[in-house]
Amino acid sequence: MPSGPWLTRFLKGMTFLVYFYLLAPVLVVIALAFNPRDLGDFPFTEVSLKWFYMLANDQAILASVRISFTLGLVSAAITTTLGTAAAYALARYRVPGKDFVQLVLLIPMLVPHLILGVGLLLAWRLMGLPKTFALLVVGHVAVTMPLVIIMTRHRLQSISRSYEEAARTLGANGLQTFAAITLPLAAPAIVVAFLFAFMSSFDELTATLFWRPANVETVPTQIMAMLQFQIDHRINALATVLICFTVGVPVLATLAAKGLTTTLPKLRAKRLAARLAADSKSADGEVGSLGKGRGVV
Amino acid sequence: MAGAAIEIKGVEKKFGEVAAVAGLDLTVGEGDFVALLGPSGCGKTTTLRMIAGLEHPTAGDILVKGRRVNDVPVHKRNFGMVFQNLALFPHKTVFDNIAFGLKYRNVAKADVVRRVKTALDVVRLPRMEERLPAQLSGGQQQRVAVARAIVIEPDLLLFDEPLSALDAGLREEMRFELKRIQRNLGITTVFVTHDQAEALSMADKVVVMQNGKMEQEGTPDEVYSRPTSEFVARFFGQVNELTGKVVGRRDGIVDVVLGDGATVQVAHEGPVGDTLRLLLRSERVRVGKPGTAEPGASIVKGVVTSSDYLGLMVRYVVNAAGIELAVMQPKLGPLLATGEQVDLSIQPSAWMLLG
Numbered sequence: 001m002p003s004g005p006w007l008t009r010f011l012k013g014m015t016f017l018v019y020f021y022l023l024a025p026v027l028v029v030i031a032l033a034f035n036p037r038d039l040g041d042f043p044f045t046e047v048s049l050k051w052f053y054m055l056a057n058d059q060a061i062l063a064s065v066r067i068s069f070t071l072g073l074v075s076a077a078i079t080t081t082l083g084t085a086a087a088y089a090l091a092r093y094r095v096p097g098k099d100f101v102q103l104v105l106l107i108p109m110l111v112p113h114l115i116l117g118v119g120l121l122l123a124w125r126l127m128g129l130p131k132t133f134a135l136l137v138v139g140h141v142a143v144t145m146p147l148v149i150i151m152t153r154h155r156l157q158s159i160s161r162s163y164e165e166a167a168r169t170l171g172a173n174g175l176q177t178f179a180a181i182t183l184p185l186a187a188p189a190i191v192v193a194f195l196f197a198f199m200s201s202f203d204e205l206t207a208t209l210f211w212r213p214a215n216v217e218t219v220p221t222q223i224m225a226m227l228q229f230q231i232d233h234r235i236n237a238l239a240t241v242l243i244c245f246t247v248g249v250p251v252l253a254t255l256a257a258k259g260l261t262t263t264l265p266k267l268r269a270k271r272l273a274a275r276l277a278a279d280s281k282s283a284d285g286e287v288g289s290l291g292k293g294r295g296v297v
Numbered sequence: 298m299a300g301a302a303i304e305i306k307g308v309e310k311k312f313g314e315v316a317a318v319a320g321l322d323l324t325v326g327e328g329d330f331v332a333l334l335g336p337s338g339c340g341k342t343t344t345l346r347m348i349a350g351l352e353h354p355t356a357g358d359i360l361v362k363g364r365r366v367n368d369v370p371v372h373k374r375n376f377g378m379v380f381q382n383l384a385l386f387p388h389k390t391v392f393d394n395i396a397f398g399l400k401y402r403n404v405a406k407a408d409v410v411r412r413v414k415t416a417l418d419v420v421r422l423p424r425m426e427e428r429l430p431a432q433l434s435g436g437q438q439q440r441v442a443v444a445r446a447i448v449i450e451p452d453l454l455l456f457d458e459p460l461s462a463l464d465a466g467l468r469e470e471m472r473f474e475l476k477r478i479q480r481n482l483g484i485t486t487v488f489v490t491h492d493q494a495e496a497l498s499m500a501d502k503v504v505v506m507q508n509g510k511m512e513q514e515g516t517p518d519e520v521y522s523r524p525t526s527e528f529v530a531r532f533f534g535q536v537n538e539l540t541g542k543v544v545g546r547r548d549g550i551v552d553v554v555l556g557d558g559a560t561v562q563v564a565h566e567g568p569v570g571d572t573l574r575l576l577l578r579s580e581r582v583r584v585g586k587p588g589t590a591e592p593g594a595s596i597v598k599g600v601v602t603s604s605d606y607l608g609l610m611v612r613y614v615v616n617a618a619g620i621e622l623a624v625m626q627p628k629l630g631p632l633l634a635t636g637e638q639v640d641l642s643i644q645p646s647a648w649m650l651l652g
Contacts, residue, residue, distance in 0.1 A: 160382060162380045163387075165380070166386070168351070168371040169351075169376060170398035171372050171373075172372055172397075172400075180400075185388060
């Protein structure tokens with residue numbers, strides 16, 4: 001590979017430009033959210049939280065946020081449960097037609113959401129079901145399923161089977177083994193998968209437009225509606241809130257996942273050490289009794 | 298057989314068309330330490346896993362203490378197993394790892410603490426309860442894995458090449474330790490290994506396996522000194538293979554003429570005129586300058602064709618009676634040079650005969 005000070009400088013410059021290209025629109029949105037002028041002129045002369053106040057008092061927007069949260073949490077919970085179960089089966093068992101099953105499970109990721117939206121809607125109508133919140137949940141579960149399966153399956157496969165086998169030889173049945181060994185070891189991936197499922201549900205627009213019942217708006221469809229006829233500056237404020245949320249949640253999640261795998265056992269260990277110190281006097285006298293009755297030496 | 302801890306009767310395990318274990322019969326006595334020894338793919342690990350219940354035999358029966366266990370699920374068998382990669386639960390402390398098996402046995406809390414402590418004392422690793430596996434050295438992890446297996450007071454201890462991940466020095470120390478622990482507890486133990494030194498030094502009985510079948514079983518000395526097949530003979534180090542014709546006999550010793558005329562004495566009963574297939578371990582031959590032969594040994598004259606200095610040992614190749622013979626011996630005096638005239642001395646009992 002060629003190298004040299006100029007090449008390095010060039011690459012650094014390009015990297016900077018790429019980041020700038022990606023992040024500049026986000027920064028502009030955040031900046032404009034604090035500009036109280038209606039025309040959004042730049043550079044602006046005043047700074048205020050006007051749009052945030054208006055946002056907080058708009059019942060339609062608040063309703064859409066509530067809907068999006070409910071939809072995201074419910075569908076992410078369902079997807080994570082079903083997806084982890086499917087991933088476990090795919091990672092651990094010899095399922096007949098495994099490759100086919102896997103392909104089918106990943107289809108929602110490959111098919112355009114437009115087609116998914118129309119398809120599910122038609123299927124729903126054919127079954128004679130009313131267009132309710134349930135349709136939205138079912139649709140979002142389908143859309144987020146591939147993501148969850150890929151993420152949890154990868155993690156489950158990297159957990160050595162011998163951990164589970166060791167637990168089984170020590171007396172844990174299948175379910176106990178899953179609860180005590182597999183689940184805690186896969187927990188970081190499952191938490192992250194849940195968040196990704198929630199986020200992509202929160203973000204989903206195209207198919208949601210087909211699935212939502214009358215008068216139900218999610219955050220993306222609400223924004224679409226607001227943008228249809230005019231530029232609404234509350235959207236900048238809303239976007240700013242959402243950006244803080246989308247950046248904040250993964251950061252918190254990463255910390256939480258770390259806590260699950262390292263901090264908790266360490267805390268437990270400390271408590272244990274204290275308990276053992278207290279117990280040690282009473283137990284010391286009985287050392288060596290394990291071999292009693294069988295001893296050769 | 299009275300006191301048989303494990304009886305394996307005609308057990309077979311097929312993975313698709315491939316037979317990993319092809320008709321195995323084996324009896325392990327109560328309190329015995331048995332090593333299943335063989336090259337990779339010989340079926341030794343599959344056999345162990347079938348005893349543990351992690352694999353199911355496609356044919357045959359496995360009995361533990363006279364009870365057929367084929368259909369007993371793993372978690373109800375009460376066998377302690379130490380895995381090749383140890384499989385210590387990475388998210389649990391040493392204490393929780395060891396206490397894991399007690400959780401499913403309704404042991405009172407105070408007893409759990411006491412038994413974990415006792416197990417840690419047995420493996421000589423006290424005061425480590427609060428560590429995580431990642432904070433332990435390889436040898437310490439090994440001891441925790443053993444403690445976890447013995448704390449449940451298992452009916453059998455099963456080891457699946459547990460020492461293969463350790464470096465050489467530690468491996469020898471752990472060999473001794475495992476042997477000591479097994480002796481103290483008196484638990485019937487099956488130990489799978491591909492390392493012949495491990496099997497010979499630890500086991501009461503060695504079972505040599507190949508292609509899913511038992512080649513030979515016996516005490517370490519039996520399989521080493523009296524192999525019944527060339528495979529077993531070759532598995533325990535370098536052997537020379539020769540053929541000879543019996544030309545004379547007297548009380549337990551026959552005179553055998555090798556290749557082009559050298560005569561040696563072999564401890565054997567058999568008629569004159571027989572052709573014998575003889576095997577000779579490279580360390581059972583002595584090589585030295587003419588006139589240094591051991592008393593009672595047959596002497597064959599030869600010429601050194603190569604020598605490799607290995608530190609502990611020197612490996613010579615000697616051309617004697619038209620045959621190349623490998624000789625392994627400690628360096629006694631100066632190194633013998635290539636081209637030097639030497640005497641090979643071979644005791645009559647050094648020869649191994651194949652039927």
